[in-house]
Amino acid sequence: MSEQARPRDIVLVVDDSPDNLGMLTTAIEEAGMTVLVAMDGGSALRLVEQITPDIILMDAVMPGMDGFEATRLLKRSQGAGHVPIIFMTGLNETEDVVRGLSAGGVDYVVKPIVPDQLLARIRVHLANARAQQSARVALDASGRFLLSSNAAGQVLWATPQARRLLADLFTEASGEELHLPPDAQEWIAGLTGASAPPQVSLSSGERRLQISFLARTGPDELLLRLAEERTALPEAVLREKLSLTAREAEVLLWLARGKANKDIADILELSHRTVSKHLEQVFSKLGVENRASAAAVAIRAMSQEV
DSSP states (O other), X not given: OOTTTSOOOEEEEEOSOHHHHHHHHHHHHHTTOEEEEEXXXXXXXXXXXXXXXXXXXXXXXXXXXXXXXXXXXXXXXXXXXXXXXXXXXXXXXXXXXXXXXXXXXXXXXXXXXXXHHHHHHHHHHHHHHXXXXXXXXXXXXXXXXXXXXXXXXXXXXXXXXXXXXXXXXXXXXXXXXXXXXXXXXXXXXXXXXXXXXXXXXXXXXXXXXXEEEEEEEETXXXXXXXXXXXXXXXXXXXXXXXXXXXXXXXXXXXXXXXXXHHHHHHHXXXXXXXXXXXXXXXXXXXXXXXXXXXXXXXXHHHTTOO
C-alpha cells in the first residue's frame, strides 16, 4: 500500500497542559498523523471507548486520575490492551521510570520534550505494534488458538479466535479484563514445579478445553495454546472408520448395544424389513456373517482398536 493510500496513524495525547497539547498537536500533525487529545486519565479512557488510537502519549502526573493508573486500566481493556503507550514526564528518577514501564508503558520521554526525538520514538513503536498485530492476525487466520498469560491467570494478549473460544466456554473470560478459569489459574501457579503437567483439561458443560504450556516469553508471561477437545458421537466413529452410511452406522450401533431388530426398528422409527436390509449391507461391508461378529467389529472401532 502506498504512503498516500495508507490510513493516517492516530495518536492520542493525554496531558493537562494546554501549552504541551498545542506544541505536540502541531508537531504530530505536521508529521502526517491524526491527533486526539485528552486532559486527564478519565477523559482518555472514555475517548478510547469510542475510537482506538494507534499509539498513546501519556503524561505521568495529572490531576484526578494520573497517567500510571490510566495506563493500567487501558492495558486491561480488550480494545486498547495492544496499543503502545509512551510516557511523557518531568520525573526522571529511576523509580518513576520503572513505575511507568510496570504500568504498561513501552517507553518514556523526559520533559521538556524535543519533538523530533519524540516523533522518531513514535515511528519505531508504531512499526513494532503493526508487526505484532500482523503476526497475531496471521496466527488467527491459520487457526492458531494462542494467548499469553501472567502467573495470576490474567490474559495479556490473545489471538481473536482464542479470545472468542474462552469467552464462549467460560463466563470468567467474558469481561473487559480477560482471566482464565480458576482451575487453569491453579495449574499456571503450579507450572514453576518440576512435576507440573504440560497441559490441563477444563470442562464447560459437555465441552472440554485443553490448555497447553508452550514457553515462557517474559519474567511474568507464559505462552499458551488452546484446543477444544471434541468427543465424536459413536455413530460418527462407526461411519468414518467402517465406511458406512449414516443410517447403517446407527443400526450397527444399536446392534452392538445388544438390541434386537424389532427394538432397533422402534428406536430409529424404521420398519423391521428396513433394519434387516441395512444389516445385510453392514455385514457385507464388514466382511462378517452374523450379528455377534458385526458387534465385535463395532466395539473395536469405538474403542479405537481398529
